[in-house]
Amino acid sequence: MISLWNGSIVLISSLFIFNVFLYYYELEQKNCRNDACINLTNEIFNSIDYSVNPCDDFYQFVCGNWIRHVQIPSELDLIDPMVIVKLNVEQQLGYVLDNSWDIQQNQINRKIIKSNSLAVEWAVKLYQLCKNTPPPKYSKSFEKKFYEKWSKLELPNELNWPIVKKRDRKLLNQYFDDNWIEIYAIFYYEFGFGPIFEFEVSEIEWDRDSVIFCFNRFILETSNDQQRFNDRPKELLKIIKTFYPSINISDEVIYQAIMEVIQMEKSILSAINDEIDDTELYRIQLKNLYNRTEPGNMTKFLNKLTLYSQQIKTNISTQQWTDEDFVAMEYSLEKLLPKTADECFEIMYDDKYELQFALARIWIDEWLKIGSKLKTIEMINYLKQAAIQSIKTNKWLDKQTKNRVIDKIRAIVDDVAFPEWILMDDELDAYFGMFGLLKYQIPDNYFDAFIQMKQLITTEILLRTKERSSWKFAVRSPLIVNAAYINLKNMIHIAASILNSPIFDPELPFYINYGIFGYVIAHEITHSLDENGMTYNKVGFKTEWWTNKSITKFENLTECFIHLYDEHNDQWKKLYNSYRTLGENIADNGGIRIAYQAYRLRYKRLKYFGQNAKLLPNLSTNFTIDQLFFISYARLFCRKETKNHEKLTAEYDYHSPNKYRVNIVLGNFEIFSKIFNCSRKSKLNFNQRCIMW
Structure with missing residues (x-):
């Protein structure tokens, strides 16, 4: 009898142990155990301030401990997830470039650099040449090489400027004539850059079938416009004296010419500031380029430069530029040549750098996680579905406008991560005009290598623009951390670099990615329907396509959002302006609703196939996946900043302060209150809510 009893105990104990084992085994199978999940779990645990009621201040609840312990980098005014990604x-690109060269073998380090692209080789070699030029002799050696090359050019004996019209010449007319065109064309061909302006190819979004030529101003390296103009006369006089040491013209006359240059720069800056729009380009005909320039000067310059460039490529078109051709002008600061070796990375990591897409290829090969692009495309599809469902259930749009809005959302172009041709060596080289140019050996000094690279790029620009040839437009760099909606293309642009922790990680559970990055994309989708987006149709043309009835209702709803943010503006009473932030506030509120609906669609699809969402280890007992979605959203806005920067954001930024972007947005979202069981008296369970999308 005792033996039977003991056997029963053993059996019951075994069953109990087995069930406990089965429970933990199943729990283990449900948990995400990769490094990304483990790291995120620790980050969330260390960020949350459990002393705060999430229904009263969700921003402080999610970000409190993170803000308390994180340090702002000494060179910055703030730190937040977007800054961390940048x-x-x-750091990632710097690591690759620093280790891209095998010093012992004096060649590319194939353990780091996977691509055989000539453009990639140029980028690596230029960085190494720049970085390894001895700093003490750097500036002098560069100036010496520049002067040697300059002194060998066959130039007219007289100094020439393109600035003044004949009626303004007076004393200048005996010295300054049309020979400037010859000087400038020779200069640009020989050096690959110019002393007055820079130019590059860019797609003119508002004139797709015509102009693809863009001027970029090359100006002094200072951030203050007035200071730049004050320093400009001395700088130009120094240049003239340096490179025309034997010039037989008085300083007084030269100074008059210099002041003409200053006035030209001011008039250009003024014109562009007056005309600048979403394209950030100023459209102008060649005959009207610069209001103080001789008519036809720029046309002559382009034709002269084309003629010189035929020495590099014989297939350059002989078709002439005319005064009627349109170009676009863009005002930009651009640092071309480093003063010290430390500036080499700063120059190359810039969206204006000529070999930006070669650098993007290097970074993508080494750092972009597998599946990042595909999972982002999948996310966009779910977000579009959610946005369309939101429009279908919308109660204030009339039927005609509603159908057109749905058509526009379906037509949104997804520009995700990078163009596929970046991954193909031949295509990448063709983009830079380097395909088939293996005969060009990369020089062994930075000066000659830099100039030769600029010459090749300039020649390719001229070939593309005048021929109107079919080539790959790539307006935005994959390396510049950004996500944006572009009205003129009805396009969502998502740079490869933003697909990086802590904004996105393909190895994390989908509800985490939807909470933070899904919101980012949904926010941009709603911009296609804001007060500016509603003026552009589904193919990016500016036209009236909403009915007056729907426009009126839209405007009435905007008043609701203005009152909502004014009512809950508890920190910046005098500085914060809800009219200024209206467009971004509407996008914030619409973005979180669309992102949540997309996440639920994705979850429903998962359950349909009998699968479960992977859980974050140790967090699943504290929070549901719905709650983690909202925690993920709030983490995007965790920010520590200086008091001065915080004040400037409240006073001038078109986005609301980050605390408002969490608390007001979620207080306005009824589902948040339900998921966190917020009582009716909770601060983030608003009695009056505003719903646009």
Whole structure:
């Protein structure tokens, strides 16, 4: 009898142990155990301030401990997830470039650089040449090489400027004539850059079938416009004296010419500031380029430069530029040549750098996680579905406008991560005009290598623009951390670099990615329907396509959002302006609703196939996946900043302060209150809510 009893105990104990084992085994199978999940779990645990009621201040609840312990980098005014991504990308690219050259073998390090592209080789070699030029002799050696090359050019004996019209010449007319065109064309061909302006190819979004030529101003390296103009006369006089040491013209006359240059720069800056729009380009005909320039000067310059460039490529078109051709002008600061070796990375990590897409290829090969692009495309599809469902259930749009809005959302172009041709060596080289140019050996000094690279790029620009040839437009760099909606293309642009922790990680559970990055994309989708987006149709043309009835209702709803943010503006009573932030506030509120609905669609699809969402280890007992979605959203806005920067954001930024972007947005979202069981008296369970999308 005792033996039977003991056997029963053993059996019961075994069954109990087995069930406990089965429970933990199944729990283990449900948990995400990769490094990304483990790291995120620790980050969330260390960020949350459990002393705060999430229904009263969700921003402080999610970000409190993180803000308390994180340090702002000494060179910055703030730190937040977007800044962290940018710093990560810079560090990652810097690591690859620093280790891209095998010093012992004096060649590319194939353990790091996977691509055989000639453009990639140029980028690596230029960085190494720049970085390894001895700093003490750097500036002098560069100036010496520049002067040697300059002194060998066959130039007219007289100094020439393109600035003044004949009626303004007076004393200048005996010295300054049309020979400037010859000087400038020779200069640009020989050096690959110019002393007055820079130019590059860019797609003119508002004139797709015509102009693809863009001027970029090359100006002094200072951030203050007035200071730049004050320093400009001395700088130009120094240049003239340096490179025309034997010039037989008085300083007084030269100074008059210099002041003409200053006035030209001011008039250009003024014109562009007056005309600048979403394209950030100023459209102008060649005959009207510069209001103080001789008519036809720029046309002559382009034709002269084309003629010189035929020495590099014989297939350059002989078709002439005319005064009627349109170009676009863009005002930009651009640092071309480093003063020290430390500036080499700063120059290359810039969206204006000529070999930006070669650098993007290097970074993508080494750092972009597998599946990042595909999972982002999948996310966009779910977000579009959610946005369309939201429009279908919308109660204030009339039927005609509603159908057109749905058509526009379906037509949104997804520009995700990078163009596929970046991954193909031949295509990448063709983009830079380097395909088939293996005969060009990369020089062994930075000066000659830099100039030769600029010459090749300039020649390719001229070939593309005048021929109107079919080539790959790539307006935005994959390396510049950004996500944006472009009205003129009805396009969502998502740079490869933003697909980086802590904004996105393909190895994390989908509800985490939807909470933070799904919101980012949904926010941009709603911009296609804001007060500016509603003026552009599904193919990006500016036209009236909403009915007056729907426009009126839209405007009435905007008043609701203005009152909502004014009512809950508890920190910046005098500085914060809800009219200024209206467009971004509507996008914030619409973005979180669309992102949540997309996440639920994705979850429903998962359950349909009998699968479960992977859980974050140790967090699943504290929070549901719905709650983690909202925690993920709030983490995007965790920010520590200086008091001065915080004040400037409240007073001038078109986005609301980050605390408002969490608390007001979620207080306005009834599902948040339900998921966190917020009582009716909770601060984030608003009695009056505003719903646009």
